[in-house]
Amino acid sequence: MEYSTKTLAAGCFGKIYREKYNDTWAAIKKVPQHLINRRDLERECQVYNKAIHPNIVKLLGNPTLKDSKWIIPMEFIFGEELETTIFKSQQSQIQLTPSVKATIITGMCEGLLHLHSKDIVHQDLKPENIMVEHDTHRAVIIDMGLAKFFRNGLNSAVDMGNEAYSSPEVLQRRGQRDQRSDVWAMGKIIAELCARVRLHTPSVCPAMIYEILSLQGQQYCNAVCRMVQSDPTVRATMAGIMPEMRRAGGGGNTGEQQRGHLPTPFPHTEVKDPSPRPHAPPLSRAECTALPKIEVKTTLQPQPIQRSPSPARWEHAALPMTEVKMTLQPQPVQRSPSPARWEHAALPMTEVKTTLQPQFVQRSPSRQDGSMQPCQ
Structure with missing residues (x-):
């Protein structure tokens, strides 16, 4: 059995014309006077006036009676019906890219959320x-x-x-149209938009939606499954589903922006255990024996070394700025018989997991051999 999208209300019929209204283009709705009574017309105008929102069509002025027809000026939308966008791709001027789908889905959900926040039920949602x-x-x-x-x-x-977009409880005459039936209709519309197929109304259920959308990696799959629950008491509300819809709609762009602003990786370390500075006094023999063995777990970047005025201090500038992860037992250091070599004993035993390029520092002119010593 095919379910029709034709609205089951004679009083809703009329024709729409594009005409100028107060120097702007408007969609002029003309309804024969005998098809709608004044009470229904006033109620429709109250709905428009209370539901002002960017995703709800606007009423531009009060209805007037002309030639036995009610003239209702509405906002003119320079676009196309979602029915054309989804099911008539050859006629459509919209390319349904992921970002365009996200804009459409978020917009129509925001509009329905606003209606429900004003205690308004649309009743006739369809593409x-x-x-x-x-x-x-x-x-x-x-x-x-x-x-x-x-x-x-x-x-x-x-x-x-x-x-075609009636919820199970409405089709089975077990309930009336309310906010929950609007949510069900919107869930089916989103599923058809994502999959670009027309779904058979009685078969729409969470299992069917999951089978269709999860295979395509649709980010709206879980949300739509909650919207088309057969039991209206456990069905999602628009207020409850909107945070997830907004995240799903903005997730792709946010990810691209974050990837585009990632800083270039640059290893740097923080010293949590102060080490001697270039202008510290020379180490004594007792201090040399207290130097710990250090395991470096971060990638070190060699720092440029400036020569200290004193030949006895240049080695301290070569110590890398490191973050000390653990301190091991200090290794005893024996004093070298030559006063010119004692500084090497002050350098810590360092286990480096990455390869560092050694920096060479020229010895002080006061050295007699004139040789160069590598930075440890």
Whole structure:
């Protein structure tokens, strides 16, 4: 059995014309007077006036009666119906890239969330009642003719809408159209947009959605599964689902921005155990024996060494700035018989897991051999 998207309400029929209204283009809705009573017309205008939002079509002025027709000026959307975008790709002017899909999904969900926050039930959600702007891809929910106020289980209008996007409880006559049935309809619309296939209404359930969307790596899979739960008491609400929708819609761009601003890796270390500075006094024999064995776990970058005025101090400048991970037992150092070589005993036993390029420091002119000693 095929379910029709045709709206089950005679009073909602009318024609839309693009005309100028107060120096701007407008979608002029013309409804024969005998198809809609004044009470329903006033209720529709109240819905528009209360539901002002970028993702809800705007009412531009009060309805007027002309030639036995009600003239209702609406915002004109320079775009196309979502029905065309999803199912008529040859006629569509919108390319459904992941970012465009995210913009459309987030927009129409924001619009429905705003309606529900004002206690308004749309009742007739379907791709034909969602417009998408060509330039900005802004999604706009239109046709509030069947929308009703819903407070404490009381409705301001009869339950009407289309069958193809009706929730299970509505089709089985077990419940009336409310915010939860709107959520179910929106979940099916999102699934069809992501998969670009028309889904058979009775078969729509979390298992079916998971099978269709998870294979494509869709980030909306879990959220839509919660929206199409058959039991309305466990079905997600728009307020509960929106944080996940916003994250899913903005995740791709955020990741690209973060990847684009990653700093170039540059190893540097922090000294937590102070070591001798270039201008410290010469080490005594007792201090030499206290130098620990150090295991370096970070990649070290050799630092340039400036010659100290004193030949006895230049070795200290070669000590790398390291973060000490663990201190081992100090190794005893015996004093060299030659006063010219004692400084080497002061250098710690260092186990380096990365290869460092040695820096060479020229000996002081006061040295008699004129040789160069490598930095340890």
